[in-house]
Amino acid sequence: MKVSLKALRVNANLNQKEVAAMMNISPNTLMNWESNYTSPDVLQLSKLCTIYKCTIDDIFLPDKLAKS
Numbered sequence: 001m002k003v004s005l006k007a008l009r010v011n012a013n014l015n016q017k018e019v020a021a022m023m024n025i026s027p028n029t030l031m032n033w034e035s036n037y038t039s040p041d042v043l044q045l046s047k048l049c050t051i052y053k054c055t056i057d058d059i060f061l062p063d064k065l066a067k068s
Helices: 005-011 017-023 027-034 042-052 057-058 061-065
Strands: none
Touching: 005 027, 005 042, 005 057, 017 042, 027 061, 042 057
């Protein structure tokens, strides 16, 4: 991952409970995503990108590819 989900959340000035409520998931689910124990599915990832104002590329592409 280029940018961690936790870093994106912190940069958006949101806590886990706020994001979990927006996503309609439990805070534990979000914690598991941020800890890389589990991963969001494509639709959940898309919603996270909307909340965090980022792209999926920001999360998954290596730095070199993301800059080109």
